[in-house]
Amino acid sequence: DAKTTQPTSMDCAEGRAANLPCNHSTISGNEYVYWYRQIHSQGPQYIIHGLKNNETNEMASLIITEDRKSSTLILPHATLRDTAVYYCIVSSLDYKLSFGAGTTVTVRA
């Protein structure tokens, strides 16, 4: 599996968009980019995933660069409930997902 690099922490103002970057320069052609988040005292929760096209669902948008070496998770209107650790994971279809240390996102009122 390709490794990912994320900032350790970031702050965001409530109501504003939160843009979470992730570098995965060694990603291979069959590897997907996944995002999960973990709210305190809970198990991780799936957010979104993509291969090369940008993706959007009810929770977030995922923007993957054309060379696929980096991506950005966008929370369009951050709320206090979005405060969590966000994990960016790169994995091929039939391979286990390995979580790193993630980015601690704090949404402030």
Next chain:
Amino acid sequence: DVKVTQSSRYLVKRTGEKVFLECVQDMDHENMFWYRQDPGLGLRLIYFSYDVKMKEKGDIPEGYSVSREKKERFSLILESASTNQTSMYLCATRQGGRTNEKLFFGSGTQLSVL
């Protein structure tokens, strides 16, 4: 909604005890996983199972074993608990197959080994 239930939220055991952590899912998922989570280290995969009676080692299997006798239940076993196994343990499930790798997690078991 998928429900992944871990038998205990908090558990305190003594060094050398045999410890069983149970995970039950109600969605007929083929794949099940055990992770441990430690501050600063993120989640690390201990073992996983693609189907009943099948198991594979993850990244840190030493000191652990697993059992999957029925599809809905995946047990993590610490044969002789040690203090360095104090951690948060998370179970997860996945539908399986090539089209869906979305993991569903339980709420975790915080294990303290004294």
